[in-house]
Amino acid sequence: QKEVEQNSGPLSVPEGAIASLNCTYSDRGSQSFFWYRQYSGKSPELIMFIYSNGDKEDGRFTAQLNKASQYVSLLIRDSQPSDSATYLCAVNPSGTYKYIFGTGTRLKVLA
Amino acid sequence: GAGVSQSPSNKVTEKGKDVELRCDPISGHTALYWYRQSLGQGLEFLIYFQGNSAPDKSGLPSDRFSAERTGGSVSTLTIQRTQQEDSAVYLCASSPTSGRARETQYFGPGTRLLVL
Numbered sequence: 117q118k119e120v121e122q123n124s125g126p127l128s129v130p131e132g133a134i135a136s137l138n139c140t141y142s143d144r145g146s147q148s149f150f151w152y153r154q155y156s157g158k159s160p161e162l163i164m165f166i167y168s169n170g171d172k173e174d175g176r177f178t179a180q181l182n183k184a185s186q187y188v189s190l191l192i193r194d195s196q197p198s199d200s201a202t203y204l205c206a207v208n209p210s211g212t213y214k215y216i217f218g219t220g221t222r223l224k225v226l227a
Numbered sequence: 228g229a230g231v232s233q234s235p236s237n238k239v240t241e242k243g244k245d246v247e248l249r250c251d252p253i254s255g256h257t258a259l260y261w262y263r264q265s266l267g268q269g270l271e272f273l274i275y276f277q278g279n280s281a282p283d284k285s286g287l288p289s290d291r292f293s294a295e296r297t298g299g300s301v302s303t304l305t306i307q308r309t310q311q312e313d314s315a316v317y318l319c320a321s322s323p324t325s326g327r328a329r330e331t332q333y334f335g336p337g338t339r340l341l342v343l
Contacts, residue, residue, distance in 0.1 A: 120269075122269075148330050150330075158336075159318060159334040159335060159336055159337055160270070160318075160334050161334070162331055162332070162333075165330065165331065204269060204270065206270075208330060212283070213258065213275055213277060213283065214272050214275060214283065214285070214286070215260070215270075215272065215332065216272065217262075217269040217270040217271075217272075218269050219267075219268055219269035220269055
């Protein structure tokens with residue numbers, strides 16, 4: 117089992133719809149969870165981080181964390197074509213400063 | 228302010244040659260990370276530096292890979308006797324000094340390495 121798993125996609129959604137991206141992780145003691153967006157040929161950029169169970173909202177983005185089920189998700193409301201990118205989930209395992217990244221989910225927002 | 232910078236942006240080398248990749252973190256950031264991203268893959272952790280502490284080298288794939296960080300700032304990743312499977316984008320990231328904010332990584336533009 118990979119430490120951080122994501123569906124590679126592509127996930128296609130129409131413009132204006134809600135895109136839902138999911139990530140599961142294996143280290144139950146993980147404390148910090150991150151979502152990065154990576155455009156083709158570019159470096160990852162941080163979208164959101166979440167530490168506590170529940171939802172965290174920032175503009176059109178909502179991160180959801182469920183530690184009991186070991187998953188973290190990212191919802192993008194009112195999806196725009198400019199949201200088309202690969203979304204990387206990253207987890208900070210307990211007791212380390214390492215970040216374990218998933219392979220990313222490619223999102224395509226259709227105009 | 229200036230972000231994380233990396234050089235060169237692209238490097239083409241022949242199998243068996245050594246290469247050096249450079250990273251300049253954001254000024255004042257004490258944490259520095261190196262990652263490798265192969266085509267269509269996620270980021271693979273290589274090494275982590277924090278201040279003057281011993282680096283976490285647990286992600287280095289072989290003894291051909293080494294890294295150093297001089298004066299707590301600039302870092303160099305060296306790959307000796309390069310192999311074709313070393314071809315990838317090598318990304319550097321840095322983090323601030325303290326508090327929860329230290330967990331926010333800022334990535335450089337990467338070095339695209341191609342080993343022929």
